[in-house]
Amino acid sequence: MQNVKQIFSIITIVILSIVSYSCQDKEDPTLTTTGEMIVKFDNYVGNQTMVVDEVGSTNYRYTNNSGQKFNLTRFGYYISHIKLEGPNGELFIDEMNASADANQIKGYYQVVQGNSETYNIHLKGIPHGQYNKITFNLGVREDGIQEGAVGGILDRAAGGWFWNWNSGFINYIIEGHSDASLRDDNRVQIHIGGWKNIPSGDSTPQRFFDNNVDVSLPFDATVTVSNTLRPSPHIMMDLLKVIGDADLSTENNIHSPAAGKAFASKLAGAFVVDHTHQ
Amino acid sequence: MKSLHNKVLWPSLLAILLIWMGCEQQSEKPIISFFQFEKPPHFPEPTYTFRNNEVNEKGFNLGKMLFFDPSLSRDGSVACSSCHVQSHAFADTWLHPFSFGVEDREGKRNAPPLFNLAFHREFFWDGGVTHLDFAPILAFESEIEMDISFEDVVGRIQRNDAYKALFKEVFGIEEVTGPYVLHALSQFMLMMVSADSRYDQYILGDQQALSAVELEGLVLFRQHCESCHREPLFTDLSYRNNGVQRQISDLGRETITEVSEDRAKFKVPSLRNIEVTSPYMHNARFEGLLQVLNHYTQGVQDQENIDPLIFKDGKPVIQLSEDEKTKIIAFLKSLTDNNFLSNPIFFNSNDR
Structure with a gap:
């Protein structure tokens, strides 16, 4: 009977351990060693703060490099694939997921001028350590498009900036009016999008343009993420770096990858980490 | 000892298994129904997500x-x-x-x-x-x-x-x-x-599904049409200019790719159920299938980006006798899927 008792006790232990293992929440074991960071985006037009006016407004607040006056009625951009790096090999890669379920959308952010809630990107799960560089993708890449219909900030029916005729997201959207534009209501629309490249061959031209832009910005100082420290880098974006040299009398109706390419090439230079709050 | 082993061990293992399964996340997969998507056996893998x-x-x-x-x-x-x-x-x-x-x-x-x-x-x-x-x-x-x-x-x-x-x-x-x-x-x-036309039945093994004329039409089809209208979808999914616009007014694929090399190109349509989808072409130029074949054999003219598979060296590539056209059309009508x-x-x- 000694054997039977032994068998019983072994089985009991096995059952209990399996039960406790299989029923436990699959929690991230590193949870206690991660912290947070808030990345703040401030949009400017030259040295003026950015203000969005009502459609139809003739209050031209801004002037480009050639003296053309304009205002903004809609402005914003998508941010995705955020990465943080530190001097000692620290690395944080923001999780990405495109899904119909808005609550399952991960790693995509939409900065919408006029909606201050969108200016702050709250990153969580960052391993404790030091950080001095942020990298992100400006726009939505193929992995956010070719999974099919997606929700949340990517939902066309809920304010997502999506081209219906040439599938893809508008990575960076500029709308407003300029007295230089001869379109109806002096409209200006510069929609910068495009997510694939079909490179040119010996006898074929390039088709499509991937106007997603990698933006890599060093911090002005090294910051620490810990249980008590939640740093906040402030990124400034200057629209004049993108459209300052544009001629708004002709470049006022941009709606395709090829047409947006020249603007896309200037996007990375429009962003800078101005300062960081430790 | 052996019997005790059996009395204790196997029920215990069963209990472990049950507990283990009980902890799995609830699966919400519907019970297999008639409405599941099924790939026809002779089709490529679907690309839908x-x-x-x-x-x-x-x-x-x-x-x-x-x-x-x-x-x-x-x-x-x-x-x-x-x-x-x-x-x-x-x-x-x-x-x-x-x-x-x-x-x-x-x-x-x-x-x-x-x-x-x-x-x-x-x-x-x-x-x-x-x-x-x-x-x-x-x-x-x-x-x-x-x-x-x-x-x-x-x-x-x-x-x-x-x-x-x-x-x-x-x-x-x-x-x-x-x-x-x-x-x-x-x-x-x-x-x-x-995927249930008489052509499909033939491909899947029913030798009687196509008549002699339709089979001759299939041979001619493979000879003259297959390079663009590729089986089993009856399209190669490419974009081509087949010259159906007398004057190019619709830029077609160029609107999307923004290169003039794609001017007047349109997606090659499937020919399945072609019998019931008249009129034909993006501009609905042809009412009947004979008109379509006549376009390819005589009507097509040189034009920007005209597809070299149908027009080359100053003349139409595809040459068909009236009898051959009749047979091809007979075959095309075997692509009608009445069950669908x-x-x-x-x-x-x-x-x-």
Whole structure:
């Protein structure tokens, strides 16, 4: 009977351990060693703060490099694939997921001028350590498009900036009016999008343009993420770096990858980490 | 000892197994139903992202309700089904070479048929839409089709209690949002599989399915047409200019790729169910199949980007006798899939 008792006790232990293992929440074991960071985006037009006016407004607040006056009625951009790096090999890669379920959308952010809630990107799960560089993708890449219909900030029916005729997201959207534009209501629309490249061959031209832009910005100082420290880098974006040299009398109706390419090439230079709050 | 072993050990193992299984997350997979998407055995792997949107009967039926609902156009006058008619393989009827949208606005291209969409990577004549889920957005928002913003479509659905309840039942959501509307429509369209024509029966082993004339037509087809209308989809999914515009007014694929090398190119259409999808070509130029073949053998003329497979060295490439044309047309009519054209699962049930 000694054997039977032994068998019983072994089985009991096995059952209990399996039960406790299989029923436990699959929690991230590193949870206690991660912290947070808030990345703040401030949009400017030259040295003026950015203000969005009502459609139809003739209050031209801004002037480009050639003296053309304009205002903004809609402005914003998508941010995705955020990465943080530190001097000692620290690395944080923001999780990405495109899904119909808005609550399952991960790693995509939409900065919408006029909606201050969108200016702050709250990153969580960052391993404790030091950080001095942020990298992100400006726009939505193929992995956010070719999974099919997606929700949340990517939902066309809920304010997502999506081209219906040439599938893809508008990575960076500029709308407003300029007295230089001869379109109806002096409209200006510069929609910068495009997510694939079909490179040119010996006898074929390039088709499509991937106007997603990698933006890599060093911090002005090294910051620490810990249980008590939640740093906040402030990124400034200057629209004049993108459209300052544009001629708004002709470049006022941009709606395709090829047409947006020249603007896309200037996007990375429009962003800078101005300062960081430790 | 042996018997005690059996009395204790096996029930214990069973208990462990049961407990283990009980801790697994609840699976919500529907019971296998007739409405699952099935790839025909002779078809390539589908390219649709089923991992994000698996077809089930309730989702299919919800998509069908939306497809037949005219209240989803701006003025309530047209539904998807107004221009995509089952008996015409979900193309428009021959009465409408160009379909009519809201306020009888006439379209600019012939409404394409809808079937085997799970196997396509790009949609519409110019291929600008790169995922089936996104195709309805363009039809809703086009001024010459349903002329309503997708936001308004979703708003109308959200305000309709019957729809709201169905979306909750199918997708488990309290608020109807854009992607679920698109997923429901895709579920309905994905089930439009046409793979049961007499040609298919022949390919799958029924030697009697095609007549002698049709078989001769198949041989001629493979000789002259196959390079673009590739089996089993009867399209190679490429974009070509076959010279159907006398003067190029519709830029076609160039609108999407923005290079003149794609001017006047259009997506090669499938020839399945071609018998019931007259008129033909993006500009609805031809009423009959003989006219189409005559175009290829005599009508086609040199033009910017004209496809070298049909026009080369100053003359049409394809040469066919009248007898050969008759045989090819006989074969093309064997591509009609009557079971698909009359399958009751696609019938409108909104008025029930």
